[in-house]
Amino acid sequence: MASEDGKQWNDAADSWVEFVRSGKNYYSEYLNGPALKRMIGDVEGKTVLDIGCGEGYLSRFFAKAGAKVTGIDISQGLVEAAVKEEEKHPFGIKYFVADAADLNMLKSESFDVAYCFMALMDIRDYEGAISEASRVLNKSGRFIVLIEHPCFTFARFLDGKVVSDWETRVREDGSREYLFYWVADYLRRHSYAVEWKHDRLSSSFVTTGFHRTLSDYVNALTKVGLVVTRLDEPQPLEEGVRVHPPMKKHYRVPQSVVIETSKVRIGLGRGYAHAHAPQQKHDVKPSENILHASSTELRNKYSR
Numbered sequence: 040m041a042s043e044d045g046k047q048w049n050d051a052a053d054s055w056v057e058f059v060r061s062g063k064n065y066y067s068e069y070l071n072g073p074a075l076k077r078m079i080g081d082v083e084g085k086t087v088l089d090i091g092c093g094e095g096y097l098s099r100f101f102a103k104a105g106a107k108v109t110g111i112d113i114s115q116g117l118v119e120a121a122v123k124e125e126e127k128h129p130f131g132i133k134y135f136v137a138d139a140a141d142l143n144m145l146k147s148e149s150f151d152v153a154y155c156f157m158a159l160m161d162i163r164d165y166e167g168a169i170s171e172a173s174r175v176l177n178k179s180g181r182f183i184v185l186i187e188h189p190c191f192t193f194a195r196f197l198d199g200k201v202v203s204d205w206e207t208r209v210r211e212d213g214s215r216e217y218l219f220y221w222v223a224d225y226l227r228r229h230s231y232a233v234e235w236k237h238d239r240l241s242s243s244f245v246t247t248g249f250h251r252t253l254s255d256y257v258n259a260l261t262k263v264g265l266v267v268t269r270l271d272e273p274q275p276l277e278e279g280v281r282v283h284p285p286m287k288k289h290y291r292v293p294q295s296v297v298i299e300t301s302k303v304r305i306g307l308g309r310g311y312a313h314a315h316a317p318q319q320k321h322d323v324k325p326s327e328n329i330l331h332a333s334s335t336e337l338r339n340k341y342s343r
């Protein structure tokens with residue numbers, strides 16, 4: 040299954056690389072990228088791991104800021120694009136094609152900071168990925184996760200029906216007004232086909248998304264001994280709203296959440312988090328019962 044996920048992102052590679060490098064990924068440029076950078080702060084002289092690095096634009100950003108960066112991604116096509124860029128403009132970044140849940144090529148306790156930017160909700164074995172991130176972090180290291188907000192996931196499909204989305208109406212001038220966000224089913228875990236199709240992409244493609252709850256993510260982090268130190272539900276930069284006015288709706292409802300965790304223990308005995316993690320009852324185990332539904336219709340209507 041992991042190789043299928045890699046294949047989907049390989050098939051998407053050309054379109055994704057063009058999308059990111061042309062600056063048309065407005066959500067990364069004006070909302071999520073700035074939020075991650077704020078949370079990570081100064082990286083001068085630090086060892087940094089980019090998990091699900093894609094074609095490497097954030098790896099390059101942190102390398103330029105003085106970090107010693109390693110990037111890993113399951114897609115060979117995207118890693119090749121990252122390596123080509125590194126060959127053209129060397130920053131000393133090392134890249135590996137790998138499943139985030141198996142980072143055997145990386146030594147334990149070898150990174151000051153690890154982050155997973157807009158990728159954990161696309162990673163099948165998210166608990167394995169979190170466990171590996173914790174393993175490779177130094178004793179006082181930090182792991183920062185930025186994901187599409189699981190409470191407000193854009194046009195999520197379950198059993199062939201949309202179960203969470205923006206309610207909109209078309210104004211007289213033809214523009215779309217985003218009224219409110221609705222959620223019909225949040226607690227069922229499932230996977231679904233994410234159809235990337237809008238006018239800022241050179242060609243459309245399909246990937247797999249995994250819906251989990253916020254508590255699933257937080258409990259998976261605390262289970263491996265990571266302590267949640269900060270949360271952010273970021274708002275877009277004003278410049279972003281000027282460039283892409285539909286982003287204004289995220290002044291009211293967040294598109295993403297940033298979770299900062301640390302290996303530092305704050306007075307709780309070792310094993311506390313594991314012993315006290317609530318037991319999750321999953322209606323649908325993502326890896327066993329995969330529900331595929333199409334979101335083409337909505338993605339065509341409202342590009343994000």
Ligand SMILES: C[S@@+](CC[C@H](N)C(=O)[O-])C[C@H]1O[C@@H](n2cnc3c(N)ncnc32)[C@H](O)[C@@H]1O
Pocket residue numbers: 041044045048059067090091092093094095096111112113114117137138139140156157158161162163164
């Ligand atoms: C939405 S893209 C984000 C890429 C990059 N972080 C960025 O912002 O440009 C999601 C990334 O997750 C990667 N991915 C999906 N499953 C993965 C896995 N199991 N292990 C590592 N990377 C994975 C994909 O190949 C893809 O590059």
